[in-house]
Each structure stands twice: as structure tokens, then as C-alpha cells.
Amino acid sequence: MKYIADFRDGELAKGIAAAIRREARPEQRYAFMEFCGGHTHAISRYGVADLLPPQVRMIHGPGCPVCVLPIGRIDQVIQLALAQGVTVCTYADTLRVPASGGLSMLKARAQGADIRMVYSAADALALAQREPARQVVFFAIGFETTTPPTALVIRRAAELGLTNFSVLCCHVLTPAAITAILDSPEVKTLGTVPLDGFVGPAHVSTVIGSRPYMPFAAAYRKPVVIAGFEPLDVMQAILMLVRQVNDGRTEVENEFTRAVTETGNLKAQALVEEVFCHRTEFEWRGLGMVPDSALAIRPAYAAFDAEARYGLSYTPVPDHKSCDCGTILRGLKTPVDCKLFGTVCTPETPMGSCMVSSEGACAAHYTYGRFRDIPVVAA
Ligand code: SF4
Secondary structure, rough: OOOOOOHHHHHHHHHHHHHHHHHHOOOOOEEEEEHHHHHHHHHHHHHHHOOOOOEEEEEEEEEEEOOOOOHHHHOOOOHHHHHHEEEEOOOHHHOOOOHHHHOHHHHHHOOOOEEEEEOOOOHHHHHHOOOOOOEEEEEEEEOOOOHHHHHHHHHHHHHHHOEEEEEEEEEHOOOOOOOOHHHHHHHHHHOOOOEEEEEEOOHHHHHOOOOOHHHHHHOOOOOOEEEOOHHHHHHHHHHHHHHHHOOOHOOOEEEEOOOOOOOOHHHHHHHHHHHHHHHEEEEEEEEEEEEEEEEEEEEHHHHHHHHHHHHOOOOOOOOOOOOOOOHHOOOOOOOOHHHEEEOOOOOOOOHHHHOOOOHHHHHHHHHHHHHHHOOOOOO
16 A cells, blocks of 8 residues: 555455454453554544444553643743743644643733744744844754754754754653553552553654664563554554454564664664753653653753753643543543533633644544534434
8 A cells, every 4th residue: 555545445444343353352351552642633533443342442642742741841931931032933732732820822922922833943943043133942842753853953053053042842752651651550550541552653653663662562561563643554553452462472563664664763863862861850741750751952052952041940830620631641531531521621722731732632532533422312
């Protein structure tokens, strides 16, 4: 198959669904976490969960970059824009994530903060080059997929000798998050989140390769199947996971062979290694402080580190008390368990981060799945 339409073929989907139903043993439990928001989106959009037998259950994971950004980081960048008068640039969805005091970056802009949406890190760098009198800060978020472009602009800014460009680095690391989930009491001791395997990230894995998942697959005895973001990719990955569970295997397999290799993109990895180092810990929404789970800018590039330049310190802020994003991101609850879902909280009026991005579990379920929850009344 070469084209996207092939990976959305209904007849092929029926065939894979039939294989899953045939091979999933009735007495066996198969609880798989799709780590990525892209997979959550595909599962909701194409109704993949409806094709699975009852013993095969999908659990949403924390792999949506906007969703895992804690309130404290949004507050930090809003304060930077309001108090220091810098121009903050970031990706679109980030602007709508609720922060403290009823604010978001978008609402802070209405209060006079110079906060702009960009399509890429390169756009922020170009703005700094165009307007040398303006201090430009790029608010860099995301997993390993968006990290290399940020590294590239930092290195380019150094080559150009720019003095009006810096980066507030909030890039996070996937394997550390998966390990944190596996170490959580809900999975490890309480058993409230049953986990029998992972659908592994697509785009992240194009950069880091399949190898980084091998240590925890072996140590925690959990199979991983890396999958693309199309519905047939996800379904094939689920079938491969069912087969691993049946065989008692805990391997890292790669369904997304058209884009992912074992070693990943070595050039991108070298660039990231040159510019970034690991933070000792970083707060994730839902997961709390996770050791060794995020990146900071190396001292050699400290001139472009907004945290160093503006003397920023970090203060954790609790989530809105009625928002269940934290428990949804840990796999403990689903969007419909939240009493604000679809009433107070909608994509137009998000109360939590999971309703902001199309990759967020709440937004995906609101857009594609909420009518499935309404019982059909016979006429
Ligand atoms: S529905 Fe809204 S308030 Fe509830 S968990 Fe999702 S984002 Fe948070």
C-alpha cells in the first residue's frame, strides 16, 4: 500500500477486525494503551474501538503534547509576556490551554501581552531576525518529534549571533513517561489500570527509532507495537499485540515500517544531543514530577535559554478541581467520567488541556464519539 486512502480501506479494516475477534481468546484480558494523541484521534475518528471484541480494550495515554503541559508552565510564559514585555511565539493549540486565574495565552493577549501563533520554530526565528528591537521567546513544547526543529533554530541563532531570540524549553521525552506510567501505583500495585501492552508512537519513533522501547518492554514484560496514525495501522498493531499476548511474548515490534527504523534519525538525534541535556525532573500534567523526562538547553547555548536570560523559576499549580484531565492522562478515567464533559467543557470552552487539541482524549471523544454514548430510543 502506498497512499493514505489504502490505510483507510473499509474492507481491509473488516478483515483485520475479524482476525482480532478470531484470535482474541474469550477468557483472556487485552488492555492496551495507545500512548499517542494521534492514535487516540484515529481510534475515535474511525470508530476503531467499536470493531474490537469486549475483551480487547483501549486505554488513552498521555501522548498529546498540549495535554501534558502543566498549568505552571503556561503561567510562566504568560507572566514572561505580561511582565517582561517580550514577544512570545508558540504553536496554535497551546494558546488555548487554560492557565491560572481564568487566563490562557489567548486571553493574556487580549490583556495586552504580545503572544503570537507560529507554524514552526523557524517562524519565531525569522521574526527575531526581521525585528531586532524586539525580544522574541519561542515557547517550545512537544515530544521528540518537535525537538529537532527547536534545536536547529537555537543553533542557527548562535551562528547568526542573534541577541534578541531565546527559547523556553518544555520538550518532554516519551520513554520516561511510559516508564512513569508503568511505575505508577495504579499499574504496579493497585491494578486499577490494567495494562497488557502499548501501541507505540508513530512520529516520535521516526526520530528515536524502535530501540529506546526495548529496555522497558523487557524489564516490565509489556509488548510494544509501533504504529502509524491511520486506522489500519492502529488495527494491525492491535492484532500484533493480541498475538504477542497469546504467545507470551514481550517484544518491540514495528508496524510502521514505512517510516520507522530501529535506530531512527541519527542526524536529528545528534543535533538534539548537541543542543539539549536532560532535566533531572519535570512536571507533567497527570503524571506529576517525572525524573529525567524532559530537556533543558545546554550551557553552551545558555544565551538562548529564556529560563536563564529572564531568571524564571517554576511553581507547580494544581489543576482545576473539577477537571479530570490528570486521571484521564493516567488511564484511570475516560472523558465521559468527567462531569464537565460536553456541558461546561467543550472544544469552544475548554476547562482542561484534554479538550483543547484534536489529539486530546476529551476533544477526540467530543468530536467523534459522544453520540455513541447516547442510547438509541426506538420510535
Ligand atoms: S471534559 Fe474538560 S474538564 Fe473534563 S477532563 Fe476533559 S478537559 Fe478536563
